[in-house]
Amino acid sequence: MIETVNLTKKYGSFTALDSLNLKIEKGTVFGFVGHNGAGKSTTFSILSTLLAPTSGTAYVNGYDVTREPKKVRNHIGYMPDFFGVYDQFKTVEYLDFYGASYGIPKHEREILIPQLLELVNLSHKKNEYVDVLSRGMKQRLCLARSLIHDPEVLILDEPASGLDPRARIEMREILKELKSMGKTILISSHILPELAEMCDEIGVITNGRLVASGSVTSIQNQLKANKIIHVKLTADLEKAIVFFEDEPKISNLSKNDKHDDTITFSYSGTDVEQVELLKKAVSNGLQIISFGQEETDLEDVFLEITKGVDFS
Amino acid sequence: MKSLWINPVLNKEIKLRFRSFKGFLGVIFYLFALGLVALGFIIVSTMYGQAAIFRPEESRMMFTVLSFVQMVLILFMTPGLTSGAISGERERQTLNILLTTPQSSVTIIISKLVSSISYLLLMMIASLPLYSIVFLFGGVSPSLLISTFCIYLITMIAIASLGVMFSTLIRKTIISTIVTYGVTVFLAGGTAFLTTIIGQLFMYQQYSQSIVPYLTAMFNPFFILLSNFESYLTDEIQRLSGIDFPLMASFIIIYVLISVLAIGISIKKLRPRMKAQKRIG
Structure with missing residues (x-):
């Protein structure tokens, strides 16, 4: 469980995080979306006890990060967006060091480490020096490291950044497995469609403020107030244009650029009204073969939400 | 207490330091430099003699020279070994992860310090066979050798603590290294210069006494090392300043004090300042 109450971080006059209020229930996968410098990493650093907030409080499993940082550290697995490894260590030694740092006894580590390596598909690299691992492997090793003390909460900052598509898919599979294990996961990513697939909830942050949060579909619905509708006809395009122009909730009507048999417009009505509109159009003798709503993905959601926000 | 000395961080530090080829090269360089001086000294002192004999007085002289060279080497190596302790981890982006483990700031700082000092101690111990030349020819008591090594140890710990402190406070290793070397040069050279200049000034004013030469000399490891062999210089400084305290x-x-302060600051500044623990009740 993660909760932040009016969490604020200021650097001089610059506000990196502005009264952030978040509540993530146990077992939820929460996707944190925002452009670079929006405040994602700042939030993650505070939750990982690496940064003290200017004001406000944050709780991990009920422990205040500023008052009981040691307890918080035992409950979180943190993976920073940029990280290094100790090159002189072998994969097993690397994990062994962190296992020991979390106070896991040696005989338990000997059982645990092969299991973790198995989970992140690195068993075949257990005796290699960390130095020679590829970026994707290092990323997975770091994820294994963050799991070594079996934390209930995972804080993963851009775990898929800089990975090639294949490595990204592997990372996603591992995260799905972690989700099935019931971990609370707070994850940030630039790659929005990937987040949508995995997350129960997402939060959109811009300029240190949370501008939207909720389930992926509810956020998409919030933004679908103006749907884009494409209507394809077999004949009488002009007649259709005249008909739709007279309808009250339609705006921006135009012929489709690519297909000259299709018209496109914005519609602000509800789903029920949309059904009525189609019925009326058909009963008016329009030769409609397709009446469809444009699919918006998270990318569009993100662009829509952050529209007009000054990123400079 | 046991967990403070035998802990994962110290284990890691020692493993990484002694595993690297750099660690091996360091010892080679150290022994080579020291051996060259010892050999050079023997060659020069026997070159103009009638017979190739090496007298106990010369042996004592050689011990003094070796001790000074070793002090120079220690002052030269300690900042290099410690001034990247924390900032190096920060630059390699391993510090954040280390700080999210439950390892306490005390453990991390002390482990960094102990591992650097153990490496320096290894070099000192590796140099002991060179000293056996001195013992072969006589002129030096074992107690003198022990007190000399104690001075090394105290100097080493203080400089190492300063190095770790600067590496905690300063984000970049290169700047931290420059600052640590700067302070070391001041402690080793600056204070000697000041003591000499001020000592000279007061020597012509027999009636006046000043504690300044004493204050500057007590920071200088070379003066202390010299006073371990010959007491005339420190006697003079104490006479000039009128302070009886050795x-x-x-x-x-x-x-x-420097060590304790520097270690304390490092421990305090390693992690961000959090609010105090909530009082119960």
């Missing part, structure tokens, strides 16, 4: 004792106190 210079050596002041040196020990001040260097221990």
Whole structure:
């Protein structure tokens, strides 16, 4: 469980995080979306006890990060967006060091480490020096490291950044497995469609403020107030244009650029009204073969939400 | 207490330091430099003699020279070994992860310090066979050897603590290294210069006494090392300043204080300042 109450971080006059209020229930996968410098990493650093907030409080499993940082550290697995490894260590030694740092006894580590390596598909690299691992492997090793003390909460900052598509898919599979294990996961990513697939909830942050949060579909619905509708006809395009122009909730009507048999417009009505509109159009003798709503993905959601926000 | 000395961080530090080829090269360089001086000294002192004999007085002289060279080497190596302790991890982006483990700031700082010092101690121990030449020819008591090594240890710990402190406070290793070397040069050279200049000034004013030469000399490891062999210089400084308290004792106190302060600051500044623990009740 993660909760932040009016969490604020200021650097001089610059506000990196502005009264952030978040509540993530146990077992939820929460996707944190925002452009670079929006405040994602700042939030993650505070939750990982690496940064003290200017004001406000944050709780991990009920422990205040500023008052009981040691307890918080035992409950979180943190993976920073940029990280290094100790090159002189072998994969097993690397994990062994962190296992020991979390106070896991040696005989338990000997059982645990092969299991973790198995989970992140690195068993075949257990005796290699960390130095020679590829970026994707290092990323997975770091994820294994963050799991070594079996934390209930995972804080993963851009775990898929800089990975090639294949490595990204592997990372996603591992995260799905972690989700099935019931971990609370707070994850940030630039790659929005990937987040949508995995997350129960997402939060959109811009300029240190949370501008939207909720389930992926509810956020998409919030933004679908103006749907884009494409209507394809077999004949009488002009007649259709005249008909739709007279309808009250339609705006921006135009012929489709690519297909000259299709018209496109914005519609602000509800789903029920949309059904009525189609019925009326058909009963008016329009030769409609397709009446469809444009699919918006998270990318569009993100662009829509952050529209007009000054990123400079 | 056991967990403070045998802990994962120290284990890691020692493993990484002694595993690298750099660690091996360091010892080679150290022994080579020291051996060259010893050999050079024997060649020069026997070159103009009638017979190739090496007298106990020369042996003592050689011990003094070796001790000074070793002090120079220690002052040269300690900042390099410690001034990247924390900032190096920060630059390699391993520090954040280390700080999210439950390892306490005390453990991390002390482990960094202990591992650097153990490496320096290894070099000192590796140099002991060179000293056996001195013992072969006589002229030096074992107690002198022990006190000399104690001075090294105290100096080493103080400089190492300063190095770790600067590496905690300063984000970049290169700047931290420059600052640590700067402070070391001041402690080793600057204070000697000041002591000499001020000492000269007061020498012509027999009636006046000043504590300034004493204050600057007590920071200087070379003066202390010299006073361990010959006491005339420290006697003179103490006479000039009118302070009876032994210079050596002041040196020990001040260097221990520097170490404690630097370690304390490092521990405090390693992690961000959090609010105090909530009082129960």
